Amino acid sequence: MPEHLSDEMLxxxxxxxxxISEVIEPLNKESSVDTVANDVRDEIIAASKRQGFYYKTQPAEFGGHPAGIIELTMLRELWSSANSPLTDYIFGPGPGILHAAKGDLKRQYLDPVMRGEKRGAFGFTEPDTASRPTWGRLDGQSVLVSGQKSYVTGGAEADFVSTLVNIEDSNGGKLGTAMLAIDMAAEGVVIEREFASMEGSGHVSIIFNAVRVPITNVIGEIGQGLPRALENIGNIRLMVSARATGMCIWVIDLVRQHLLAPHRTGTPLGEREAVRLRYADMRIEVYAARSALYRTARLAESGENDVNETSATKIFCTEVAGRVVDMAVQLVGGQALVRGHVLEKAYRQARSLRLIEGANDLLRINLAKGSLDLGKGEL
Structure with a gap:
């Protein structure tokens, strides 16, 4: 539970x-709502390095001081509760799917990523119009990749995209899946379109036209692509959960201030019993969500199998965030529906959380399978 953190963690x-109060909040007042200037980003990164936060997501071999899952969960929840896009620049880049890269793959991709010189994106999902999943045929010391990927977040700014590909031998025989690092500047890589989702994230759709990729760009081994792509999904879902509960903390505080403020009727809204009932419901749900979040973080840090628990936590925390923001809009009233209001933006962000890193209903199906078919999961 949050209140059971060690003295060192507190x-x-x-x-x-x-x-947050000394660096993020002053810069937040000076920054644009929609964009973050490079000098502001650089100031946050420099301050974060001085305070040591920047290195908490980086391995020791790259000069980092990696934090445990509980500490990262605590900090991610706190960053989210600040309700500022500037918090995205506090942590340094992590190795992600490239964490075990060696040789040329390490020199050309992992090392530059960790130095902040290159940016990667993740290509996993095909568009509904794709005729078949993205495939690659072995050709000597290369793989010829063809197909499409959509919803590649940050793809327009990326230097390369780590792409899930179905590999075939020269005769068309199936060899399984593999993750490949594909340069966005490679011949045959085409950004078909750029688009934004409702919460503000930028994405691209990519077409691969027989792109020649060196065999050394295989991340891991051929045949292990899907497990490699999903190996860190539990930690990512826990990150989404922390983001959701942090959002809830910010919303609860915003609503509390609104309910205590003077009202045109002469009586603060917080004195009305019906309003207090709804506000109490919000607090109850957030309390339960945070309890689930920290319990799961402890389970993950212990090294236990947490596949079902991180899924359950992601479902619960993101759906609580949706209900809490929805009720906040109801209590604040029509002004919260106006484009540009902080709750209007939060409403869009909260809705997206139920789809990213595994749609909640798909996770529910996996939870049931884990229990009924495999006997896995804790209560």
Missing amino acids: SRRKSAEAF
């Missing part, structure tokens, strides 16, 4: 809260 939280 001290780190206090330092993180000071970072």
Whole structure:
């Protein structure tokens, strides 16, 4: 539970809260709502490095000081509760799917990513119009990749995309899936279109026209592509959960201030019993969501199998966030529906959380399968 954090962890939280108030909040007042200037980003990164937060997501071999899952969960929830896009620049880049890269793959992709010189994207999903999943045929020391990927987040700014590909031998025989690092500047890579989703994220659809990719760009081994793509999904879902509960904390505080403020009727809204009932429901749900979040973080840090628990937590926390933001809009009233209002933006963001990193109903199906077919999962 949040209140059972160690004294050392609470001290780190206090330092993180000071970072928000002393660095993020002043810069937030100077920044544009929609874009973050390069000098502001660089100032946050420099301050984060001085305070040591930047290195908490980086392996020791790259000069990092990696934090445990509980600490990262605590900090991610705190960053989210600040309700500022500037918090995206506090943590340094992590190795992600490239964490075990060696040789040329490490030199050309992982090392530049960790130095902040290259940016990667993740190509997993085909568009509904694709005739077949993205495939690659072995051709000597290369793989010729053809197909399409959509919803490649950050693809327009990426230097390369880590892509899930179905591999075939020279005769068309199936060899299984593989993850390949494909340069966005490679001949045959075409950005078909750029688009944004409702919460503001930018995506691209990519076409691969017989793109020649060196065999050394295979991340891991051929035949292990899907497990490689999903190996860190539990931690990512826990990150989404922390983002959701952090959003809830911010919303609860916003609503509390609104309910205590003077009202045109002469009586603060918070004095009305019906309003208090709805506000109480919001607090109850957030309390339960945070309890689930920290329990699952402890389970994940212990090294236990947490596949079902991280899925359950992601479902619950993101759906609580949706209900909490929805009720906040109801209590604040029509002004919260106006484009540009902080709750209007939060409403769009909260809705997206139920789809990213595994649609909630698909996760529900996997949860049931884990219990009924495999006997897995904790309560």
